[in-house]
Amino acid sequence: MAKAKKLTKGQARQIKANQSKKLRKSTEKVQWQDDELAAAETGTVISRFGQHADVESSDGEIFRCNLRRSITSLVCGDKVLWRKGKETQHSISGVIEAVHERDSVLSRPDVYDGVKHIAANISQILIVSSVLPAFNADIIDRYLVAAEQTGITPVILLNKVDLLDDSNREAIENQLNIYRKIGYQVTYMSNETGEGIAELKLQLSQHTSVFVGQSGVGKSTLTNTLMPELGVVTKIVSENSGLGQHTTTVARLYHFEQGGDLIDSPGIREFGLWHLSPEQVSNGFIEFDEYLGTCKFRDCKHQNDPGCALIAARDEGKIFPERLASFQKILASLGDNTLTSRFND
Numbered sequence: 035m036a037k038a039k040k041l042t043k044g045q046a047r048q049i050k051a052n053q054s055k056k057l058r059k060s061t062e063k064v065q066w067q068d069d070e071l072a073a074a075e076t077g078t079v080i081s082r083f084g085q086h087a088d089v090e091s092s093d094g095e096i097f098r099c100n101l102r103r104s105i106t107s108l109v110c111g112d113k114v115l116w117r118k119g120k121e122t123q124h125s126i127s128g129v130i131e132a133v134h135e136r137d138s139v140l141s142r143p144d145v146y147d148g149v150k151h152i153a154a155n156i157s158q159i160l161i162v163s164s165v166l167p168a169f170n171a172d173i174i175d176r177y178l179v180a181a182e183q184t185g186i187t188p189v190i191l192l193n194k195v196d197l198l199d200d201s202n203r204e205a206i207e208n209q210l211n212i213y214r215k216i217g218y219q220v221t222y223m224s225n226e227t228g229e230g231i232a233e234l235k236l237q238l239s240q241h242t243s244v245f246v247g248q249s250g251v252g253k254s255t256l257t258n259t260l261m262p263e264l265g266v267v268t269k270i271v272s273e274n275s276g277l278g279q280h281t282t283t284v285a286r287l288y289h290f291e292q293g294g295d296l297i298d299s300p301g302i303r304e305f306g307l308w309h310l311s312p313e314q315v316s317n318g319f320i321e322f323d324e325y326l327g328t329c330k331f332r333d334c335k336h337q338n339d340p341g342c343a344l345i346a347a348r349d350e351g352k353i354f355p356e357r358l359a360s361f362q363k364i365l366a367s368l369g370d371n372t373l374t375s376r377f378n379d
């Protein structure tokens with residue numbers, strides 16, 4: 035397990051730099067008055083809408099808040115210092131004063147800002163795969179790369195195991211065993227039979243999680259299985275906010291009954307299909323770490339290049355051929371944007 039959690043030095047540095055930048059920004063600009071400081075409470079942003087955000091107080095009440103102008107970045111999952119307003123105006127009942135340092139942040143490329151943050155303080159990314167649509171290790175690898183880049187622990191779920199049969203079982207199990215050997219946790223489950231659901235509930239408690247994975251693997255069904263009351267909650271928030279449909283497109287944090295939180299939005303579900311750089315792809319294959327940088331040529335493309343350390347490692351049985359093939363395929367696909375272009379516009 036330890037291996038799956040490991041950050042490359044570059045990733046750790048980047049995360050640290052981003053975090054201290056963020057903290058500096060949020061503390062520098064806030065001029066605290068003593069009475070304001072005394073009245074400030076800690077809360078969690080459960081949803082962000084334009085200039086407003088819904089903050090959940092420590093006792094579980096939800097307050098719609100304005101943001102201090104000094105706050106430059108605020109997303110679902112952020113821990114904040116906030117104050118109740120003196121009176122409620124236009125359903126606004128508080129002010130967010132400052133944002134706590136983030137443990138992690140999910141981001142996506144953005145044409146205007148370079149990078150757009152979408153959710154903070156996630157501690158676990160669950161990559162959902164399934165038997166139908168057909169199990170696809172290349173897509174899992176893309177999600178793993180994206181997850182490793184954030185420093186958040188990825189876990190692999192195989193959903194719809196009720197559809198495993200003699201025609202597909204062996205191939206899928208072999209592939210998933212590769213991930214286990216690399217150090218990833220893999221859970222088999224089914225919304226249909228309930229297999230693995232109890233195990234999954236345990237896995238979700240103590241964490242703020244997101245479900246990612248290609249369309250049709252069963253993310254919505256799974257969310258409903260775990261949170262049958264979710265439909266009701268979404269409806270209440272939509273009605274109160276007056277923002278109607280928009281509320282379902284922004285990220286929102288939900289609590290699991292048995293403990294643990296889920297942050298969900300269509301944007302988050304597509305995480306991992308966004309553009310990746312060759313460096314991110316290399317760092318995302320964690321078991322390649324010790325071989326990277328040791329190829330004969332510095333600009334080795336790891337395809338058919340002479341003296342490629344990755345190819346040598348594969349030939350010596352030190353890395354799985356399936357993973358190297360997948361790595362090569364992802365690298366080769368970075369030029370053609372068929373998978374990423376619709377998320378980059």
Ligand SMILES: Nc1nc2c(ncn2[C@@H]2O[C@H](COP(=O)(O)OP(=O)(O)OP(=O)(O)O)[C@@H](O)[C@H]2O)c(=O)[nH]1
Nearest residue numbers: 193194224225226248249250251252253254255256
């Ligand atoms: N046999 C079987 N079918 C399932 C299971 N879980 C979900 N499904 C079915 O798979 C289909 C797709 O499920 P969704 O939950 O909509 O998938 P999704 O990942 O949310 O898809 P998007 O919303 O497009 O991202 C639905 O018809 C579900 O009923 C399962 O465990 N077994």
Ligand SMILES: [Zn+2]
Nearest residue numbers: 329334336342
């Ligand atoms: Zn190489």
